[in-house]
Structures are given as C-alpha cells and as structure tokens.
Amino acid sequence: MDDSVKLQIKKIVGNANYFDSDEDRLCYSYDGTPIYQQLPEAVVFPQDQEQISELFKLANSVPFNIVPRGAGTGLSGGSIPVENSIVIVLTKWNRILEIDSGNLTAWVEPGVITGHFQKEVEKRGLFYPPDPGSLNVCTIGGNVANNAGGLRGLKYGVTKNYVLGAEMILPDGTLLKTGGKNLKDVAGYNLRDFIVGSEGTIGIITKVLLKLIPAPLLSVTILAYFDKLIDSAKAVSGIISSHLTPAMMEFLDNTTINCVEDFTGIGLPRNSAAMLLIEFDGRGSAVSEDAESAVNILKKNNASVVKTATDIKESNSLKSARRSAFSALARRRPTTILEDATVPRSELPVIMEKINEAAVKYGVVFGNFGHAGDGNLHPTCLTDERDKQEINNAHRAFEFIFNETIKLGGTITGEHGTGLAKKQFLEQVAGIPGIEMMKKIKAVIDPGNILNPGKIFSISPRCEGSLPLNREQIGNFKG
C-alpha cells in the first residue's frame, strides 16, 4: 500500500486512531482461529459512522480491502486480514445506548462485550440468552456477524433470535437502517436476518437493536457421568425425544474433562468417559418436574453418577468450567483445531462413533465437547502446527468427519461461521445454486469486492489476491 494512501486513511480517522507499526500489524494478524494469519497494512479505530463511510469510499477508489473486527475471538478466520487490507476495529464502540424495559429491547454499539451487556440487563430483571463460551471477551457485533450460539441455545436459540434491527454502513458508504422495536415486521425482504451471519462481508454493523426477555426465576443444574461415550449420546437423544427442553445440555469427553479439571480443579470425574451438564430453568414447578424426568432418563441410560448442583455458585463454576473447554484442550498440544459439525439430534450417537473412527483411521487425537442438545459438537484435534505431517492428517480426518456429517443431513458449521476455515466445504452443504446466489448478492452489494473478500466463498475468477494460509506465507517486514 502506498504511503500516500496511508496518509489519506490517517487523515480520515485521525493520528491517534491509526496504527501501522510492525508490532500493531502483527497483533492484528490473527484471531482465535488456529494456523491462519496474515499481516494487515494498517489498523484503524474509526470514531463515527461518517469515518467508516469515508474509509469505504477511499477503499473503492484506490482500491484496498477492509476487514471488520470485533474482539478477534472468531474461530473461522472471519477477522483475519487479507492481502492489501486495513483492519477496522470496533471494540471502542462499547456503549449500551438504551435499555427499554417497557418494550424489552436494547440499542447497543457493536463493540459492547456480550457478558457485560448480560450483566447490565440482568440488573433490571431482564435476560439476553446468547452466551458463547467467549462471552467475557467477544462483542455483540461479532456475535451478530457470526450468528453466535452458546450454551443456552437449546431452549433459547441463537443470536439471530434476538436481533430486532441494525444499522450498517454498506461498502458504497451509505447507511442502511433495518428493523425496529416491532416484534412483527414483514415490510419487504427480511434484510435484518440477512445481516445476521453475514460475517463482515456485506457491511459494517454500527448499531444493533436486541430483543430481551424476562429472566427465568428458577434453575436446576444436573451433572451426569458416563462410563461409556455412547450412553451419553443416547441419553441426550432420549431427553430430546421425551420432549423435554433443558436450557442447556452440554457434553464433554474424557480428554476434555481432564484438561478442564487441570485448569479449574473443581472435582470433575477424571475417569469417566463422558459427562453431561444439563440445566432446566423457568418459573414454577415445571422446572423441577422436568429435571426429575431428565434424571430418570439419564439413569436409564447407564449414567454412573447423577447429581444436582447445590447452589448457584456451584452451578456457575460448572458452567464457566465448560466455557473454558476449548482453550483448556491446549494443555495437551499447542495447536487445537476445532470443528463445528452439527447433525440432527437423533444422529448424535452415530456422529460420535464416526469421530472416533476418524481418530483411529488418521492417527490423530481428538478432544470432543459441545452443545450436545443442539446436535452441535466441537471435535477438536490436538496437534502441533510445527508438525506438517500431523496437520495434514488432521485435515484429512476433518474431511472424513465433514463428509459423514453431510451424509447424516448435518452441516459443516453450526455457529462459528464459514470464514476462511470452512469455505472449501461450503458447496457440499449450500449446493451450487446456493453459493451462486450468495455470490450474486455479494457482487451487487460490494461490486468492488473490497469488504472482507475471500471469506465464506471466493468470487470467481478469484480477484482478492492471495489469502492467508499459514505462517510461511506471511511476507517479510520491509522495516
């Protein structure tokens, strides 16, 4: 990128909000995704919508690419820079603009941290359910862009179920406003839902209107240990088919249990093959009745131990232990490639077997955990990016798992997004007409292909330059 262009960018955002030292570029060359990384040309923190709009106009005329970024906890490479790009970071846009207790809505800026927002609304007896494992760090903007799920997805749904409206700057610099406080709205195409899950490829979200619900009054947290993996999967299917709807039903295998226990030391069953963490919440006696029915199903499926958390403190520490699962697995090996395969819930026992099969077939080690109640598992390959052969085997194992997932009517990603990491598999899930439609939409909204190009799919013929792949491909510093 030319110095004169950099100067123009600096002029738009102001000196204090422009960074292009080697150190800063390195520190925005990654997100939470393993292996992929690339250096941006510069990192900017725009102050208002006007500046973002100006940056878009400049990007189109020069041209250069723009990559939006929240907290950088994404697991599909959505906020990793591409060639000739600047990163627009939104973490400083962190004000909660309004909490409307009358309409049960809230306007927030995209950089608000999900967990902070939850605490604020809970102070008012309200509830914002989507709770990704990264909730203490990730931003609402990133959640909306990735349609993030979480532990409570089973009963309460995911981010898209809570987005009522948004404001977004489009790649031509115009401001799009969509949705509002109405719970029902069928005026025209549903642009609001289109924004959710767009992975920073069609515009930069600058404001979000979220739906809130009254907080549940009661909750019961159940823990169940299993000596056989397959029994835990059968228990999950059993609970779902008995028409019980826990708020969460989380699964951890033996490897994950041990890593999490190493970190937290809260007394998880190191010798069990699997454990389930289940929570029922709501109001009135139904909560404890449902919990009781679930306990019976767990016992019928050979759970070796079934117990309930004694108080809210214990329940919270169990949940935060579960949230640490992905990172805790790195205690075993330094590279943790986590996948996001999701199957119809009745197929859970089958996919678990297939994951084991993949491990044996390709000689790699998995830690497995996930939102079992949603049929969404995170088989995580424990490997070392410095060992090329093993990484290769890992990729082949994942290919096998993806193919099996798709055969079962599942999808390659339940909540982390396609980004860079899963785009090669998208066609198998979305189909050619599906991908073609996505590309056409992208081409209309972003004709210059300047906004997060090469994410989700590549526009053919490829015109976004080389995409970040691995460490070797990082260019050397000029300085």
Next chain:
Amino acid sequence: MKDSKIINERLRGILPDDDVLSQCIHCGMCLAVCPTYELTKLERSSPRGRIKLIKSVARGEIEMTKTFSYEMNFCLDCQACETACPAGVKYGSMVEAARVELVSAGFISPAGRLIKRFTLGYLFKSHGRLKAASRLLYFYQKSLKRFLHASGILRFIFPKLAEIDKLSPSVSKVFSDDIIPEIDNPAGEIKYKTAFLSGCLMNVMFAEMNIDTVEVLKKIGCQVITPKGQVCCGSLHAHNGDFDTARELAKKNLDIFSKFEFDFMVSNSAGCGAFMKEYGHLFKDDPVYAEKAEKFSERVKDLTEFMVLVKKEIHFGELKENITYHDACHLAHTQKVVNQPRELFDEIPGLTHVPLEESTWCCGSAGTYNIVQYEASMQILKRKMENIRATGAEIVLTGNPGCYQQLKYGAEKFGVNVKVEHPATLFNKSLDKSKK
C-alpha cells in the same frame, strides 16, 4: 544497537523453550482480565498481543523496538492473565525473560534505571544499610517533607515528583526487628514452630504489620523464629531481571534459616511469600542448594494459608466491622491464595465482609510500576478505588505492603472514606477479644 540476531538467540535461551512460546492458541480468553488492555483497547497491550510479540522477537521475525520495550514495561506483570488462561500459558516467565533481554540490549527507561541503581543495587542488599537510609528518610518524612509539601515548593519544581513522593511509604518510627526478638514464645504451650521473614520493606516501612503478625502467630500457639541477619528475599531484584543478586540473597536466607528448626515459614507479604515459594525452582540445578531450597519452599505459607491449616484451633473474638478485601496479585495470581482469607473472615463473629467487584484486578502498584508508569497506574487505581467506594466498607484489607501503600494513597487522592489494613491487624484485634 546490538545485532538483533544475537539478541534473539539469547531470548530463546532464557525462555524455557519454543514449546512454551507455542502454547498460546490466541483464543483471547485472557483479554477480559488485563488492566492494560482495558486502558488502551489495543491488542499489543493485551497478554495475547504481548505473547505474539515476544514469540515474533524470539523467532527472529521482528526486532526489539521502542514499542516492544514500551509494551513489555507497560505490562503490570500482575499475572491475572495466567490465572485466566485455560491453556496454562506461562505468561509471567515470558514477559520477565523479555525484560531481561531488553535491559541487556540497552532498553531501559531513565526512571527505571535510577530506581534500580539506587534502591536495588545499594539499599536492599544489606539490612543495615536499608535501616540507616530509612532513619534518614524518617527524618526527611517527618520534617523536611512536611515543609516542602506545605510550602508547595515541590509541586512547583516538578509536579509529578510531589505525587510520587506521596506514593512512597512512610518509614515506621521503630523497625520491627528491633522489637521482635529472635525467638518469641506464645503464652501457653508451643503448638507450632513458625519461622518469620521480617522483610526488607516490611521491616522499615510497615513495622506495625510485622508486629501484628507475630502477635497473631503467638496467640494461636506458635513459637515465632525471626533470625537476625536475614536479608531481602530477592524478589525485587528478580522482577527487575537481576537474578544473580536474587540468588545471592536467597542463599544467605537459606543459610540463616537452616540454623533453626521450624514447621512453617510464614509470610505476611504476598510478594516475598511468592518468591520464597520459588526458591526450590531457582536452585533446582544447584548441587549444594537444590535440596535445601526445595525443603524450604515447601514450608512457605502465606499467613492466611497457614491460619486456615490450623483453623480448628483458632478462636476468633467478636468484631463488629464492615470490611472488604482486595486480592494482592502475588497472592491471588502467583500463589493462588484466594479462598483462605475469605474463609477466615467468615469465621470472625460480627464481621461483615462485602465482596469487592473485580477484587482480583491489580491496584496498579506492581512493584515500582506506580512510579515508572505513574499515569497508567493512577487510571488503574481509580477503577479500584471506585469499586472499593461502592462496597461502602469502612476497612479494606490487603495482604501485601505495595497494595497497602497504593490503596492508602488512592483513598486520599480519590476521596474514598476507607481505612486500609493488613489482615494480620484485623486478626489481631479479633483474637484480642477472644474469650478462650
């Protein structure tokens, strides 16, 4: 500047190895607890960013620059990120190694150099010297300083100096080791033999806390052994990258303490306790000291840690006070002592403990951080003081002299009506009222 290649090689030599550097999976879970990231919202001021930078320097991808140096020193080394990291990344050892490298490559802030030369090289190496200097300081603080402060001359000459001056602890009128005998027996039978490090700073600046600690130990049936001739634990030197002096001091202490028989080595200063627990590691390859150090470190306990161990035998008296508790980083993050003080507060009849929001966040004291990085330290302290204000407590307790001083300063600067106390003082008051 030196050839960067050589420096990088050396950095790799000091850091445990590439495996430690590779362990961070850049998930970002640590960003939530980092006070410096909270201030700048810049990735390079976060643990994840700093690890990336250290890794890049070690692997020869970038050179050490002023920005790199700035970020390594802007870090509080509070180790909150280590506590938060599910992957078990040893951040502390990385940043400390980077700092050592920066010093040997000639990167050091003038303020840092001054403090190092004056306090670490000269004063702390000898108990006697420190005491002599402190006597002078006491005189200065009692008379000259009052004049300078009152007259406003200080502020006029150098506005920041006046503030920094207030941050340095005032010297106690008496030094604790002048009062505490080498062997101090409890009134009744001797149930435990506990060794006690009077500490360099604790001895001359915080004598009252030491005296309270010894009182508490005696009241729960301990013989307290405070050997004469002991020296600074060495932590101040080690944190500034001077491991040679740190080892020299540690050896001296190991020699002196090994002359006595004791069950536990009780510490009332989080920083000293944390470092004495490291003696075993410090000498693991030393043919003479390895075993001695290992045995010593095993017995080191923070006062609250020790008290919980013998809780059954402690009979607290009623104390109608409203307190809150600030976790010193060296207790919560380095020693993982978090529940013990709270467990003890729960035992004291009549005591109300209001939990402090973000209690495990650094107060910004962090060794000499509050002097070298005054502005940042004050922003961090302000957040801490506002949290303390919100509890409405009359007393805030903390188990480390650095935090104690910082909070006292904060209470005055930000107008928070709260008294700062060491837990030993609270325990002593309660034990005084004990019926048994």
